[in-house]
Amino acid sequence: MELPSKTILLKLYRDLVASRQVEAELYAKQGYLAGSGGGAHRGVGEEVIPIAICNNLTETDSIHPNFRTFYCLFAKPGFTMYDVVATCMFRDSGKFTLFAAENGTLGSSSTLGEASVRYVGAAVTATIKHTKDIVVFIQGDGASNRAPTHEAMAVAAAWNLPIIFVIQNNKYGMGTAVEKAYNIKDLSVRGAGYGFPHETVDGNDMIAMYQVAKKHVERCRAGGGPSLIAADTWRLRPHYEGDPQIYRPKGEVEEWWKKEPLSRYQKELMDLGVLTEKDIERMEEEVKAEIEEAFQEIEKLPIVMNYENIEKTAVAEL
Amino acid sequence: MATVSYIEAINQALKEEMRRDERVVIWGEDLISMNGVFGQTRGIFEEFGGDRIKDTPICEQAIAGMAAGAALRGLRPIGVFMNAGFSLCAFDGLFLKLGCSGGMRWTDNLPVVMYGVISGLSDDNDHGMSPEALYMHAPYLKIVMPSNAYDAKGLMKAAIRDDRPVIFWDHAWCFFMGYKDGKIERTREAAAQEIPDEEYLIPFGKAAIKREGIDITLVTYSFQVHNALVAAYNLEKEGISVEVIDLRTLVPLDVETIVTSVRKTGRLLVLHEAMKRGGAAGEILWRVLEEAPDLVKSFKSPPRRVAAKNLPMIPVLRL
Numbered sequence: 001m002e003l004p005s006k007t008i009l010l011k012l013y014r015d016l017v018a019s020r021q022v023e024a025e026l027y028a029k030q031g032y033l034a035g036s037g038g039g040a041h042r043g044v045g046e047e048v049i050p051i052a053i054c055n056n057l058t059e060t061d062s063i064h065p066n067f068r069t070f071y072c073l074f075a076k077p078g079f080t081m082y083d084v085v086a087t088c089m090f091r092d093s094g095k096f097t098l099f100a101a102e103n104g105t106l107g108s109s110s111t112l113g114e115a116s117v118r119y120v121g122a123a124v125t126a127t128i129k130h131t132k133d134i135v136v137f138i139q140g141d142g143a144s145n146r147a148p149t150h151e152a153m154a155v156a157a158a159w160n161l162p163i164i165f166v167i168q169n170n171k172y173g174m175g176t177a178v179e180k181a182y183n184i185k186d187l188s189v190r191g192a193g194y195g196f197p198h199e200t201v202d203g204n205d206m207i208a209m210y211q212v213a214k215k216h217v218e219r220c221r222a223g224g225g226p227s228l229i230a231a232d233t234w235r236l237r238p239h240y241e242g243d244p245q246i247y248r249p250k251g252e253v254e255e256w257w258k259k260e261p262l263s264r265y266q267k268e269l270m271d272l273g274v275l276t277e278k279d280i281e282r283m284e285e286e287v288k289a290e291i292e293e294a295f296q297e298i299e300k301l302p303i304v305m306n307y308e309n310i311e312k313t314a315v316a317e318l
Numbered sequence: 319m320a321t322v323s324y325i326e327a328i329n330q331a332l333k334e335e336m337r338r339d340e341r342v343v344i345w346g347e348d349l350i351s352m353n354g355v356f357g358q359t360r361g362i363f364e365e366f367g368g369d370r371i372k373d374t375p376i377c378e379q380a381i382a383g384m385a386a387g388a389a390l391r392g393l394r395p396i397g398v399f400m401n402a403g404f405s406l407c408a409f410d411g412l413f414l415k416l417g418c419s420g421g422m423r424w425t426d427n428l429p430v431v432m433y434g435v436i437s438g439l440s441d442d443n444d445h446g447m448s449p450e451a452l453y454m455h456a457p458y459l460k461i462v463m464p465s466n467a468y469d470a471k472g473l474m475k476a477a478i479r480d481d482r483p484v485i486f487w488d489h490a491w492c493f494f495m496g497y498k499d500g501k502i503e504r505t506r507e508a509a510a511q512e513i514p515d516e517e518y519l520i521p522f523g524k525a526a527i528k529r530e531g532i533d534i535t536l537v538t539y540s541f542q543v544h545n546a547l548v549a550a551y552n553l554e555k556e557g558i559s560v561e562v563i564d565l566r567t568l569v570p571l572d573v574e575t576i577v578t579s580v581r582k583t584g585r586l587l588v589l590h591e592a593m594k595r596g597g598a599a600g601e602i603l604w605r606v607l608e609e610a611p612d613l614v615k616s617f618k619s620p621p622r623r624v625a626a627k628n629l630p631m632i633p634v635l636r637l
Contacts, residue, residue, distance in 0.1 A: 062391070101390040107415075114410050117380040121387020121395075128343060128369045128393065148410075151377035155384065158375050 043068030045236035052209035062104030062135040078103035085294040091301035113146030123161035142173020157194040160225040170235035191228030203231030327467035331474035345372040346398025378407035402434035416483040417456025427481040448592035465543035467511040472520030489541040497547040523570035531561035534585040539565040584618035599623035
């Protein structure tokens with residue numbers, strides 16, 4: 001497959017750097033919200049999948065990012081780092097990144113998989129309104145076993161809808177290893193049962209992930225109907241911060257840190273002669289400044305959670 | 319004025335709203351292939367085409383969830399479960415998401431109508447149960463349960479124009495029978511009504527006084543309105559004057575009409591087909607007491623409720 005242009009390769013790199021930096025900042029600054037034990041569900045090491053996909057979408061396309069990596073939405077046209085920081089810090093920038101319907105995000109679901117049918121609703125809407133918008137629904141290997149996912153795929157198949165399902169296979173559904181939850185090695189074969197084109201890709205390989213995403217997005221936009229991508233990655237962090245991880249074999253985490261995607265992509269770009277030490281230094285500083293500015297700016301915004309607003313709209317007293 | 323059956327009234331409401339607003343779409347189980355089983359969706363495919371009406375696979379979670387997604391993307395969907403009981407397959411989407419406002423945020427409009435039919439006591443739990451009390455607990459769901467053709471049309475049109483999620487349960491017995499001359503007649507005529515030719519909407523939260531009385535207030539909704547009217551007719555012969563109130567919508571609840579009536583009669587009886595424990599009657603009584611605590615002293619007899627026993631229906635293993 002053709003290598004993406006240098007501009008795209010560098011944009012993907014910058015987004016990857018930014019995702020790592022903003023995640024660390026958010027984790028540090030949100031600490032007080034979760035209490036001393038943490039509790040955050042972190043997506044470190046899984047960023048390639050949403051970033052590669054977001055860079056293939058338009059402002060009005062719809063995307064559900066896996067809950068671990070929803071902060072990567074800054075990479076999707078229509079959203080900025082400022083919006084992401086504001087959302088994650090519960091500030092109202094006018095664009096709540098996980099719930100900005102005009103830019104294609106329709107919320108998520110803590111009952112895993114339930115959001116899939118909602119995003120199928122966005123795909124149906126595209127066919128009814130005859131827009132060129134497509135939908136990408138990303139969720140983990142754990143969520144992909146849940147019932148709504150299967151209903152989502154059944155309807156998407158029956159109606160040939162413009163939606164791409166992505167299994168962000170990080171090898172653990174909470175504490176249960178993927179081998180214990182599936183009797184197949186290649187999760188993408190589930191697509192065959194729905195008549196979907198399906199393939200598995202190394203979701204830690206930025207260039208491969210970008211190319212696969214591009215291919216599926218183009219096919220989907222051209223009216224090709226639904227498809228399924230299984231993107232292999234690995235969960236470098238515990239299920240939640242504070243999780244003692246008694247289910248992990250010893251040494252596993254250390255092994256996977258050696259394959260973590262940022263340093264891997266960095267090396268790849270340097271080998272290709274696209275990226276220099278100087279570029280790296282410059283980009284890291286640029287991104288750092290952008291994130292710092294976002295954190296400063298959002299301080300001026302009102303807090304999102306406001307029970308007066310909620311009471312105005314609920315029918316609690318009816 | 320034309321005499322219109324309950325089913326025709328629903329069908330008219332759907333078609334009129336679909337003509338008025340091209341964002342109104344409807345999908346669910348067997349809407350085209352079986353006209354929605356009872357005929358509610360007859361002729362919609364022929365008039366509006368396949369973009370506006372769709373037969374889904376038997377996927378209740380998708381019927382509900384897609385409606386939420388499509389509403390957020392600018393449509394005004396009506397999702398149809400064949401039976402109200404089937405909606406429980408989609409309880410997550412209905413209660414936790416639509417019912418708690420789409421997942422996370424409360425400022426977006428969610429103009430969704432979820433429709434289903436309660437088959438009544440002659441059927442099994444899955445088809446026949448009345449699940450309204452389960453949905454009453456959700457902060458964002460409005461709940462509509464009409465008893466007659468006229469109300470069904472006006473309430474359905476209001477439901478489709480509402481910017482918030484509405485649960486709309488019809489009762490299948492209302493399709494085929496109704497109160498007439500002191501008894502329930504199993505004829506389509508008894509289930510039909512005079513409906514004005516001009517457009518009308520019935521606002522939510524406005525109960526209808528179906529019969530005026532001075533001795534006791536009988537509050538009910540859906541098909542039990544017809545049973546209540548039979549009881550009122552029979553009791554009149556014994557010299558007891560019953561005021562029958564049809565709530566039309568459980569959320570919002572027209573507490574004011576009930577309180578006004580009870581101030582007059584001094585007695586309150588709430589009747590519903592759903593099981594008693596945790597049923598709507600308890601909520602209705604408490605809302606009345608909270609609204610008018612002074613009534614406690616003036617009741618001529620303690621308020622009562624009549625509801626189904628807390629037992630499952632006997633399954634009918636018919637072919």
